[in-house]
Each structure stands twice: as C-alpha cells, then as structure tokens.
Amino acid sequence: MDDLAFLPYWPLLGNQMVWVGVLLVAGLLGGELVHRLLRLPRITGYAAAGLALGPGGLELIGRPLLDELTVFADLALGLVLFELGQRLDIAWLRRSPALLVMGVAEALLAGVLVFLVLNYYFGHAPLVAAVAGAIAMSTSPAVLIRVAADLRAEGQVTERALLLTAINGVIAFLALTVLIPWLHLEYRGGWLTMLAQPLYLLGGSLVLAFAASQATLQLARMIGQDPGRQFIAVIAMVVLTVGIAVALKLSVLLTLLAMGVLVRNADRERHFIVIDSGDAGQLFYVILFVITGARLDPGLLATAGAAGLAFVLVRFAGKVLGVFAFAPLVGLKLRHAGLLALALLPMSGLAVVLVHETASLYPEIRASVAPVVLAAVVMLELFGPIATQFAIRRAGEAGTEA
Amino acid sequence: MPEFKSSEPLTLGVELELQLVNTRDYNLTRGASDLLAAVAKAKHPGEIKPEITESMIEICTSVCTGHAQVRAELDAIRKIVADAAAKLNLGVAGGGTHPFQKWSERRIYDTPRFKRVSELYGYLAKQFTVFGQHIHVGVPSGDEAVRLTHGLARYMPHFIALSASSPFSLGTDTQFDSSRLNVVNAFPLAGFMPFVRDWQEFGVYFEQMSGFGIVESMKDFYWDIRPKPEYGTIEIRVCDTPLAVARAADLAAYAQVLAANLREDPGWSPHPDLYLVYSYNRFQACRFGFGAMIVDPVTHQHIPLGDEIIATLTRCQARAEQLGGGEALTSLLKAAAARTNDAQALREVLEKRGSLADVVRSACEAWMGS
Numbered sequence: 008m009d010d011l012a013f014l015p016y017w018p019l020l021g022n023q024m025v026w027v028g029v030l031l032v033a034g035l036l037g038g039e040l041v042h043r044l045l046r047l048p049r050i051t052g053y054a055a056a057g058l059a060l061g062p063g064g065l066e067l068i069g070r071p072l073l074d075e076l077t078v079f080a081d082l083a084l085g086l087v088l089f090e091l092g093q094r095l096d097i098a099w100l101r102r103s104p105a106l107l108v109m110g111v112a113e114a115l116l117a118g119v120l121v122f123l124v125l126n127y128y129f130g131h132a133p134l135v136a137a138v139a140g141a142i143a144m145s146t147s148p149a150v151l152i153r154v155a156a157d158l159r160a161e162g163q164v165t166e167r168a169l170l171l172t173a174i175n176g177v178i179a180f181l182a183l184t185v186l187i188p189w190l191h192l193e194y195r196g197g198w199l200t201m202l203a204q205p206l207y208l209l210g211g212s213l214v215l216a217f218a219a220s221q222a223t224l225q226l227a228r229m230i231g232q233d234p235g236r237q238f239i240a241v242i243a244m245v246v247l248t249v250g251i252a253v254a255l256k257l258s259v260l261l262t263l264l265a266m267g268v269l270v271r272n273a274d275r276e277r278h279f280i281v282i283d284s285g286d287a288g289q290l291f292y293v294i295l296f297v298i299t300g301a302r303l304d305p306g307l308l309a310t311a312g313a314a315g316l317a318f319v320l321v322r323f324a325g326k327v328l329g330v331f332a333f334a335p336l337v338g339l340k341l342r343h344a345g346l347l348a349l350a351l352l353p354m355s356g357l358a359v360v361l362v363h364e365t366a367s368l369y370p371e372i373r374a375s376v377a378p379v380v381l382a383a384v385v386m387l388e389l390f391g392p393i394a395t396q397f398a399i400r401r402a403g404e405a406g407t408e409a
Numbered sequence: 410m411p412e413f414k415s416s417e418p419l420t421l422g423v424e425l426e427l428q429l430v431n432t433r434d435y436n437l438t439r440g441a442s443d444l445l446a447a448v449a450k451a452k453h454p455g456e457i458k459p460e461i462t463e464s465m466i467e468i469c470t471s472v473c474t475g476h477a478q479v480r481a482e483l484d485a486i487r488k489i490v491a492d493a494a495a496k497l498n499l500g501v502a503g504g505g506t507h508p509f510q511k512w513s514e515r516r517i518y519d520t521p522r523f524k525r526v527s528e529l530y531g532y533l534a535k536q537f538t539v540f541g542q543h544i545h546v547g548v549p550s551g552d553e554a555v556r557l558t559h560g561l562a563r564y565m566p567h568f569i570a571l572s573a574s575s576p577f578s579l580g581t582d583t584q585f586d587s588s589r590l591n592v593v594n595a596f597p598l599a600g601f602m603p604f605v606r607d608w609q610e611f612g613v614y615f616e617q618m619s620g621f622g623i624v625e626s627m628k629d630f631y632w633d634i635r636p637k638p639e640y641g642t643i644e645i646r647v648c649d650t651p652l653a654v655a656r657a658a659d660l661a662a663y664a665q666v667l668a669a670n671l672r673e674d675p676g677w678s679p680h681p682d683l684y685l686v687y688s689y690n691r692f693q694a695c696r697f698g699f700g701a702m703i704v705d706p707v708t709h710q711h712i713p714l715g716d717e718i719i720a721t722l723t724r725c726q727a728r729a730e731q732l733g734g735g736e737a738l739t740s741l742l743k744a745a746a747a748r749t750n751d752a753q754a755l756r757e758v759l760e761k762r763g764s765l766a767d768v769v770r771s772a773c774e775a776w777m778g779s
Binding site: 093096098099102103161162163166231232277338340403404406 | 767
C-alpha cells in the first residue's frame with residue numbers, strides 16, 4: 008500500500024481551500040441565476056447560495072469553517088465601510104445641512120421605534136432593546152453600494168441613499184459605543200470602565216483612522232495615479248488597519264468608516280483616485296454576501312419571526328418618518344422621498360457583525376435580542392436588495408445594467 | 410420652407426450647452442432632470458432647458474441688445490444653476506468635450522424628439538455628447554441672413570480659436586484645440602451652407618433637399634453657421650462652450666461687431682472661392698488654435714491665424730465701442746495677443762495635476778465660481 012502513498016486518502020482531508028472555492032463558485036452562479044431568471048440583484052443570489060451550502064441549509068460548510076472564514080468577511084466589510092466613508096462628502100453636507108439633519112433623524116427615529124417596540128411590547132430589558140435599536144439605525148452599505156453599481160445608478164435618490172447610509176452608519180456606531188459601557192455597568196460593574204471605555208474606543212478609533220488615512224494618502228502620492236496599484240494600496244492599508252484595530256481592541260468598523268471619510272475629505276490635492284469597487288473589488292462583495300448568507304439561520308423565523316417582523320416594520324416606519332419630515336427642506340419630491348426611504352431598507356452583513364461583536368462582549372445579548380435582529384436580517388437579506396433595486400429603478404436612475 | 414421672421418438687426422442671443430458631472434470622480438453624470446426640477450421655480454432671464462442627454466443642460470439668454478445685457482443675463486443664470494447644482498452635489502462645467510467620458514454610458518434624455526434622433530444616429534447621438542456655444546445675431550430679412558452667413562464664414566476660424574476648449578476626448582489629448590468639431594463633422598449635413606445668393610435661392614435649395622426626403626426643417630442642417638428663419642437670426646455654431654461665461658459674452662460681442670461691419674458695407678459680396686478654403690482653414694483652427702496657418706481665398710496668402718485675429722479685433726474696436734462691446738473686444742485681444750485659450754488652460758491643469766478628473770474639477774470651479 009505504501010507504494011500508493013502519493014494518492015490522496017479517502018475521505019479527503021479537510022482542505023479548506025476547496026470549500027472556500029466551492030462557496031465562491033456557488034455564490035457567483037447563484038448571483039447570475041437570480042439575475043438572469045428573476046431579474047433580482049445578484050447579491051441576493053450570493054447570499055442564497057451561502058445559505059444553501061451553510062449550516063442553515065445543506066451543511067456542506069460547517070460552523071467551524073465558517074468561523075475561520077469570518078476573517079475574510081471582516082476584511083470585506085472593512086473595505087465596504089472604507090468605500091462608504093468616501094461617500095460621506097462633508098463639503099456637500101456643508102452646502103446642504105438639511106441632509107445631515109435628515110440622516111440623523113431617520114437613524115434616530117428607526118432606532119427609537121425599534122427600542123420602544125422591543126422594550127414595551129416584547130418585554131426586552133431596556134439596555135438590550137437599545138442595542139437592537141442602535142443596530143437598526145444602520146443600512147447595509149454593501150447592499151446599497153453593490154445594487155447601485157450593478158444598476159450603474161446615478162441620480163439624486165441614489166446619491167442621497169448612499170450619503171444617508173454613511174450617516175446612519177456613523178450614528179449606529181456612536182450609539183453602540185455609548186451603549187457598550189452601560190452594558191458593562193449593568194452586567195459587570197465598574198465606573199471607571201464605563202467612562203474610560205467609550206473614550207478609548209472612540210478616541211482610539213479616530214486617531215487610528217486619521218493615521219491610516221494619512222498613510223494611505225502618502226502611499227497614493229508615492230505610487231501615482233494608477234488605478235490598479237492604488238487598489239492594491241487600499242487593500243494593503245485596509246488589511247493593516249483592520250489588524251491594528253483588532254490588536255488595540257478598537258472598533259474595526261468605526262475605524263474603517265472614519266478612514267474612508269478622512270481619505271475622501273482630507274485629500275485636498277487629489278492624490279487618491281476614488282476606488283469604485285471595480286472588477287477586483289467585486290470579489291470582496293461576493294465573499295461578504297456568501298459568508299453572510301451562510302451565517303443566516305432561517306430557523307430563527309420560527310422562533311423569533313414575529314419580533315423580527317415587528318423590528319423590520321417599525322425600523323422602516325422610522326426611516327420613512329425621518330426622510331419625509333425633512334424632504335421639503337432638502338428639495339426632495341414626495342415620490343422620491345418614498346423611494347429614498349425604501350432604498351434604505353436593507354440590513355445584511357454589517358448588522359450580523361454588530362450582533363456578534365456585541366454578543367461576544369455581552370453574551371446576554373445572545374439570548375435576548377440577537378435572535379430578533381438576526382431574524383430581521385434573514386428577511387431583509389432577501390427583500391432589502393429588492394427594495395433598493397426597485398427604488399432606484401423607479402426613480403429612473405438605473406443606467407444600462409451590467 | 411418656413412417664412413423668415415424679421416427681427417431687430419444686431420440683437421444678440423447666446424445658448425450654452427453645459428456638462429453635468431459628479432463631484433466624486435468628475436465623470437459625466439445623470440443629473441439634468443434633477444437640476445432642472447431644482448431651478449424650476451427660480452426667477453431668471455432666458456431659459457434653462459434639457460438637452461439630448463441627462464448629463465447636459467442648455468442655458469440661453471433672451472434677445473439682448475448688446476454685450477452688457479448678454480453678460481448680465483448669463484451671470485444671473487449661471488448663479489442660479491451653480492447654486493442649485495451645489496445643493497445637489499453636481500458639478501457644472503463648460504468645455505467642448507468631457508475629457509474622459511465613455512459615450513456608451515450616456516443615456517438619452519427621455520423625450521420623443523431626442524429618442525428619434527438617437528434611433529437615427531445610433532452611436533453618433535451618444536458620441537455627440539459635446540458642448541457648444543451658439544450665438545444668434547438678429548437680421549431683418551432672409552436675404553440679409555444669407556449674405557451675413559457668407560460674410561461671417563471666413564471668420565469662423567477666429568471663433569474656433571477663441572472658444573476652443575476641447576483638447577481632450579475619451580481620455581486622451583487629441584492634439585486638437587477643438588476636438589468637438591470633429592464629432593460634429595460625422596453628421597451627414599455638417600459643414601457649410603451651399604453658395605446660394607439670396608433667400609429665394611436658399612428656398613429652392615431647401616425644397617430640393619426636402620424633396621429628396623433628406624431634411625424636414627432647418628434643424629436637420631448641422632452647419633457651422635446657418636440662417637434661423639424661425640428666430641429671424643443667423644446662428645454661429647462653431648464655438649466650444651467656453652470655461653467661463655465671460656468669454657461666451659465676449660464672443661457674442663465679436664459676432665455682433667463683425668455683423669455690423671458687413672451690414673454697413675453694402676458693396677461687399679461673397680467671393681466664389683470662399684468655400685474652397687473653408688474646410689482647410691477650419692481644420693487648421695481646430696487643430697492648432699491661434700497657431701493655425703489659414704489661407705485667404707482672395708489673396709491666396711497663408712496667414713498665422715493669431716495675427717489675423719489681432720488685426721481684425723483691432724480694426725473692429727472703434728465700432729465695437731459704439732455697440733457697447735469695447736470691453737469684450739479688449740479682453741479677446743488680450744487672449745489673442747498672449748495666444749492663450751481655454752484648451753491651453755486645460756492642458757496646463759493636466760500637466761500640473763496629472764489627472765483628467767482634476768481637469769474637470771478645475772473646469773467646474775471656473776464655471777461655477779467658488
């Protein structure tokens with residue numbers, strides 16, 4: 008037998024590369040399938056493929072492997088947030104401050120309504136309900152960016168939806184940063200932690216973001232305006248920054264978002280070419296959605312479906328109220344305001360990561376509101392991208408589709 | 410054949426086609442509908458209108474008496490458009506071409522006429538995302554319109570060199586100061602008006618062409634300069650949209666004084682060889698700007714275009730003062746003497762900044778003011 012030792016053993020030894028490949032191929036095919044047959048956004052297909060292969064489906068991809076793949080999803084999410092940060096055009100907000108007010112309003116209203124419903128109606132403790140509310144504020148940046156890119160969308164609804172997504176992301180992170188120490192106090196005690204932790208998280212993340220953005224601009228200056236090389240520079244800097252943020256126990260998400268904002272707004276001499284998640288960038292979106300899909304647990308619909316549905320509905324109501332309240336101020340027609348609110352519906356990987364991050368710090372979350380939020384994500388993983396796509400098409404902002 | 414509607418001689422009107430870009434990478438963007446909706450309620454002279462694609466709008470003055478009014482109206486409209494665009498995070502810029510747009514990504518504005526044009530011309534309609542200035546000069550009769558059209562033809566290279574602002578196209582330096590006119594050339598009825606003597610002869614020509622089923626209206630002629638019977642004007646169409654409205658108003662004043670001189674010289678009649686050299690001179694002006702060598706159809710001399718422009722402007726200065734366009738001619742004279750036009754300014758930005766996106770950004774700053 009030893010003569011044949013060069014042959015592989017059966018069953019094949021766990022080679023994760025194979026499964027990562029399978030996941031990506033399945034995602035890609037799933038995306039094309041739903042796009043061609045159903046005219047749905049490709050990302051819905053990526054997520055569906057992940058779900059089908061993952062623990063919630065055929066279980067070809069097990070939980071341990073999924074946990075190891077998390078690092079790729081985190082990196083992809085880091086890139087998405089970096090790209091989102093670049094959408095937060097401070098000069099625009101200065102010219103049109105009502106947009107900032109609208110962004111804050113729709114985020115806060117969505118958060119507060121979710122908090123109220125989970126606290127009063129579903130009886131969750133105020134603090135965990137507030138955590139769910141904070142997560143509810145954010146719109147999935149990956150869905151917005153990807154659907155807009157796939158539709159080659161351009162126009163006021165699209166631009167504003169991306170801007171509001173950036174704003175509500177910032178607000179959600181800030182709210183969570185403030186809430187985490189309260190959780191700490193509630194469940195662990197310690198006043199020092201309660202005061203020092205948010206300061207460290209916030210200050211540290213911003214300092215790191217500033218340093219990383221300066222380094223990125225410096226790097227861009229050195230390598231020149233070649234899109235290919237600048238893309239590599241971005242990946243390198245994002246990996247580096249994610250790594251440092253993890254090592255320093257800072258907020259990875261806030262750091263990357265702030266880094267994007269700073270790169271865009273501090274680049275007065277325009278050394279940095281804006282990276283539209285072009286061909287290479289799309290890979291990270293496939294990874295992100297496939298893994299997010301694989302992490303979905305449709306079983307939650309049975310156990311937490313009602314609360315999840317309530318979460319989705321009041322969150323949407325909050326966003327609708329916030330957008331409509333300030334629509335006249337930003338010169339938005341009511342029809343476009345409705346479409347804008349609809350475009351903000353998606354929740355996806357970002358929410359999943361936020362749930363898991365908070366839950367890893369405070370396991371109390373896991374047993375209380377986590378299932379509710381994740382059930383909502385299961386629903387919105389399907390309907391969110393469709394809503395955004397519908398809104399952009401209806402606004403007449405879709406170009407020739409890729 | 411439409412009636413020629415008489416109008417007050419030497420009155421002026423200016424139309425400017427403007428590009429709409431995003432402020433992220435400064436590519437052309439779809440924004441015309443949003444921008445037009447945003448300015449719909451503002452009070453202003455003239456008009457702000459949609460054009461063939463969503464990445465273009467057109468502004469035009471009312472019928473003006475002279476340079477000062479053109480300048481004032483353009484400034485007023487510019488301010489309204491620039492303010493609305495700033496709120497929508499759109500950039501508005503002059504320039505005859507967008508330096509790096511891909512025409513295949515442009516979408517045609519959603520009205521029946523534009524749809525028809527787009528179906529007929531196919532990719533030309535999208536490639537035709539170029540931005541020009543049109544200058545109307547009022548004339549009392551069709552006969553005079555024909556005479557002035559011939560009379561101004563020899564000055565078209567001047568207008569090309571003074572307005573040229575399209576050195577870049579599809580991401581490269583075309584080596585032309587005005588690459589926009591190369592795009593216009595692709596249309597079957599581009600070029601110049603045939604050598605007709607008066608409005609009656611023009612009518613015969615028009616009936617022939619319409620008898621062939623080639624044209625339906627004057628709109629189908631893409632000539633550099635053409636009579637516009639509905640307005641009672643002749644329309645100069647060779648100019649790129651300048652980077653700033655001041656230059657656009659100056660060019661209108663120049664057209665006005667040239668027209669005045671021709672009107673006041675009843676002995677002048679068009680030389681039959683005029684159009685033999687026309688296309689050559691036009692090419693020279695597009696390619697080399699002030700550095701062009703143009704051919705005089707009468708003397709057969711080759712003259713540096715820059716010198717000829719300076720001589721003509723100087724000769725017209727006194728009459729222009731009477732018409733209220735003295736200042737405008739002085740400023741054109743300064744540009745011609747320094748041999749600087751917008752095309753050159755754009756090339757300098759590229760040299761300094763290294764990116765075409767920055768070229769567009771500087772064009773937006775020049776047009777919108779900051």
